[in-house]
Amino acid sequence: MRRIAALAFAALVAVAVPLVSTDSAAQAGAQALPAAKANEVATKVQAFYDRTTSFASDFTQEFFVKSHNVKKTSKGTVTFAKPGKMYWDYSNPAGNRVVSDGTILKVYEAANKQMFEQTVNKSQYPAALSFLVGGGKLTEVFNFELYDGAAMGFPGGQVLVGTPKQPTPAYQKVLFYVDSQTAQVRRVLIVDGQGNRNRFDFENPRVNVPVNDDMFKFTPPAGTQLIKP
Template identity: 25%
Template structure:
């Protein structure tokens, strides 16, 4: 088989995998960037649920989906969030605006990092960071696909872990993300039950150290 034919088949397989994980009714709306900027301007906090899966490309262009991870998220801008994995393992990523706490329940271990260096131009910065998204990312339209209006965010820092991040928008809410890292791996995230601007208590994002947990500071 010729090289170009192989590449086309590989892309078709990738689209099939994405469609299997992300499926929405075919509705069109404002452009991806327009909806995303509306989301940034009008969303100070949000909560909901997510499903995440990693897609690996193996020999001969075959794609393999990993075990889906599921959980909940809660955030308040700028820089406050709780990202909780419930399946297949329990882990919490929590930030109070200054410090990022990573809690592994199985190990009963907490690792901390300064939020500034940890957030930067990461995928979390897009949803949980400041509204000045174009400070760290270049934005471009990425067409209509799977009933969503897509935009692409490319980190300006060439040494970033991620090469590009695609965001699928619907009704001014992000409902899907495709994270392409520097190693050629793809992670897919689907958001559901997305509630904008819920009322939150002042101490919602204060991290409470689990009893007996080991602490590691970075």
């Protein structure tokens, strides 16, 4: 179970920062903006994705493992569709996939010819991304602080720093980097209790594009070892 959750989480949704009030914001000396402004920005973000039926993008992922001081970089494309569907297609590592039809989550590792499979409702499905696929409301999951993007190395935007209202082993902080003009999330950074960081930058995003449901029905190559909890 922990192995599946870790793989799915790493494949989904990264900088070494102490778990203080705002991670890199504290290092930069940034000051949190008024709470009312944080709620306003969170509401705009939610409204944008409530109007979105599908989302496709190129992505770059940086996954930092603090205990080993190792950073891994991956690239690929991702497609989300409501309700709860997603397809992560990795070009590096080539052939890796993370697929969900909204019910079953499948994590395929091409190099090892293994696929980890479990139901979404039993996985540590990251609330950090659930709003993209019609999941829970951000303000119901997180308490937010807001920082000016320029102070966080994100000019032209703002950064929502979320602390989960209910403790979870999956993460202690989630940072949403929001484009000020569109209220679209262009980067998600997740920090867990061990100080590991998982960062996704979404590039060339396309919203409400036609999506074929067949892409969310992944069958691994013959000879793949299937692992279930």
